[in-house]
Amino acid sequence: MDAHLAFRTEGWKGKRLHLGVCGSVAAYRALDLVRQWQDAGLSVSATLTPAAQKFVTPLTFAALGASPVYTAPFDDAQAPTPFAHLEPGQVAQALVIAPASAATIARLAQGQADELLACQALAFRGTPVIAPAMNPAMWSHPATQANIGLLRSRGCAVVEPGCGRTACGDEGQGRLADLREIYLAGLRALAPQDMAGTRVMVTLGPTREHWDGLRFWTNPSTGTMGAAVAVAAWLRGARVEAVCGPGTPWLPAGITRHNVVSARQMLEAASSVWPLCDAGVFTAAVADFSPVPPADAARKFKKSDAPDGFDVHFAPNPDILKTLATSRRPDQKVAGFAAESQGLEDSVRGKLVSKKADLVVGNLLQDGFGTADNTVFVADASGREERWTRLSKTDVAWRLLSWLLSR
Numbered sequence: 001m002d003a004h005l006a007f008r009t010e011g012w013k014g015k016r017l018h019l020g021v022c023g024s025v026a027a028y029r030a031l032d033l034v035r036q037w038q039d040a041g042l043s044v045s046a047t048l049t050p051a052a053q054k055f056v057t058p059l060t061f062a063a064l065g066a067s068p069v070y071t072a073p074f075d076d077a078q079a080p081t082p083f084a085h086l087e088p089g090q091v092a093q094a095l096v097i098a099p100a101s102a103a104t105i106a107r108l109a110q111g112q113a114d115e116l117l118a119c120q121a122l123a124f125r126g127t128p129v130i131a132p133a134m135n136p137a138m139w140s141h142p143a144t145q146a147n148i149g150l151l152r153s154r155g156c157a158v159v160e161p162g163c164g165r166t167a168c169g170d171e172g173q174g175r176l177a178d179l180r181e182i183y184l185a186g187l188r189a190l191a192p193q194d195m196a197g198t199r200v201m202v203t204l205g206p207t208r209e210h211w212d213g214l215r216f217w218t219n220p221s222t223g224t225m226g227a228a229v230a231v232a233a234w235l236r237g238a239r240v241e242a243v244c245g246p247g248t249p250w251l252p253a254g255i256t257r258h259n260v261v262s263a264r265q266m267l268e269a270a271s272s273v274w275p276l277c278d279a280g281v282f283t284a285a286v287a288d289f290s291p292v293p294p295a296d297a298a299r300k301f302k303k304s305d306a307p308d309g310f311d312v313h314f315a316p317n318p319d320i321l322k323t324l325a326t327s328r329r330p331d332q333k334v335a336g337f338a339a340e341s342q343g344l345e346d347s348v349r350g351k352l353v354s355k356k357a358d359l360v361v362g363n364l365l366q367d368g369f370g371t372a373d374n375t376v377f378v379a380d381a382s383g384r385e386e387r388w389t390r391l392s393k394t395d396v397a398w399r400l401l402s403w404l405l406s407r
Helices: 025-039 058-063 087-091 102-110 116-123 136-140 142-153 179-190 224-235 263-276 320-326 344-354 393-406
Strands: 016-021 043-048 094-100 129-132 162-165 171-175 199-204 239-244 256-259 279-282 289-291 314-316 333-340 359-364 373-380 385-392
Touching: 016 025, 016 116, 016 179, 025 043, 025 058, 025 094, 025 179, 043 058, 043 116, 087 116, 094 102, 094 116, 094 179, 102 116, 102 129, 102 142, 129 142, 129 179, 136 142, 136 171, 179 224, 199 224, 199 263, 224 239, 224 279, 224 393, 239 263, 263 320, 279 320, 279 393, 320 333, 333 344, 333 393, 344 359, 344 373, 359 393, 373 393, 385 393
Parallel strands: 016 043, 016 094, 094 129, 199 239, 199 279, 239 256, 279 333, 333 359
Antiparallel strands: 162 171, 289 314, 359 373, 373 385
16 A cells, blocks of 8 residues: 555544445455555455355455455344344444446445345445446446436445456456545545535645756655645545646545646646635645756757766746745645754744745654655644654644644
């Protein structure tokens, strides 16, 4: 699991996710989902339809720790209660059906409770997450699309199938979606939606300042911290605009991604979405300077062009955080990040003022670049200060958003 997706927060403590598995070659992939949700701190139970049991066995899910594993409503050997058709809805806070077959989708749309999983879904008080997987012709059929549309209108979250070659050899849309999408959709169903109705912009990753047709000036930022912030905000219901420098991590389809290269491109993209946003979290490691290119910048500068060496002049780049914070509306909130080699606390306090931010998160270079976790010093404009030691970047992101919401 990518580091920026591994959300193991206190918010999941005591929570259960129920997984429904339908008949599909993709049924075996549901086993990875069980492990991933367990790694996030969730309890996971499962129901396998009769068709699913042709592809995977209940024992495999039980061996991975899924408990209980349901197979039939009145099978005493499997069902721990005579109310197996009701129990998941009474004890689970999220229901994910992955893979979801055309038959099960039709049952749910029409309220047909002739299988255990369909009964459980109808008795579930929340809104299920449905991840279809089927032949492309079945997925595109008007009946399937009408059923999916009906379920969406009732509030169900649908993780669209992916495109490509399916098990039967056909090409098109119908493959089970990227497991990361399904994993996060399950977490989003459990997360507090305390950011619903807000739009958040996040800048992340490095910038590349090109000098000639081949070479550029940059830094080792991976964008993992910013990606964690973007995903955390999306999990909590926000509409997220991510302005991403080169090499930044994968983000779920629910996040709008704006790919850029240079600092000036990042400023242009951020400026275009900033007026629409309620908050901005500026995590990008923007190059402060860019090299002034040679006369023919598109050509590779060769060794023979300067046999005795050469000097490169650097020009300052725009300060994206300061520029947008200065132009913000009174209702917009701004959080910035600072990486320093020394004098961290004084630098964070100084940047709160100079950048006109509400909140600044700072770390020493050795504590945040290329590491799985982060040790940070956080301060806000009201004088509140805290140090968070060796937290995962997902935990830092979660706490940061909660702090920003409290202002």
